[in-house]
Amino acid sequence: MKLAARLLRGVVRGYQLFLSPILPPACRFEPSCSAYAMEALEKHGAGRGSWLTVRRLCRCHPWGGHGYDPVPPATQRRLRATRVRR
Numbered sequence: 307m308k309l310a311a312r313l314l315r316g317v318v319r320g321y322q323l324f325l326s327p328i329l330p331p332a333c334r335f336e337p338s339c340s341a342y343a344m345e346a347l348e349k350h351g352a353g354r355g356s357w358l359t360v361r362r363l364c365r366c367h368p369w370g371g372h373g374y375d376p377v378p379p380a381t382q383r384r385l386r387a388t389r390v391r392r
Contacts, residue, residue, distance in 0.1 A: 310352035318343045334372035339363055345377045 322340050333339050342362050347355035358377065365371060 308351060311347045311355060314352055314356065315344055315347050318347070332366075334366055334368075334370065335362070335375040336373065337376075339366055342375070342377060349377055349380050 318340055326340060335342070337345070339359075339362055343355070343359040346358040346362075349355065350358060362375070365375075
């Protein structure tokens with residue numbers, strides 16, 4: 307995993323450990339927004355993962371949707387680019 311994605315995952319993990327327990331549960335989606343962010347950054351990297359996370363956070367409001375909202379799968383192009391070369 308690239309350095310930028312690892313740093314962003316660290317920020318999200320810090321939120322999960324220190325800030326989230328203090329705040330009341332408010333996420334309208336499953337998985338929670340922070341879990342979604344961790345998975346998006348892991349699957350898609352820093353750029354696209356951040357974009358997917360911001361889109362999700364913008365939808366998480368009282369007048370937005372709710373329910374199951376998984377991270378979209380990586381495209382074939384993305385899978386080829388992240389393959390380990392021998």
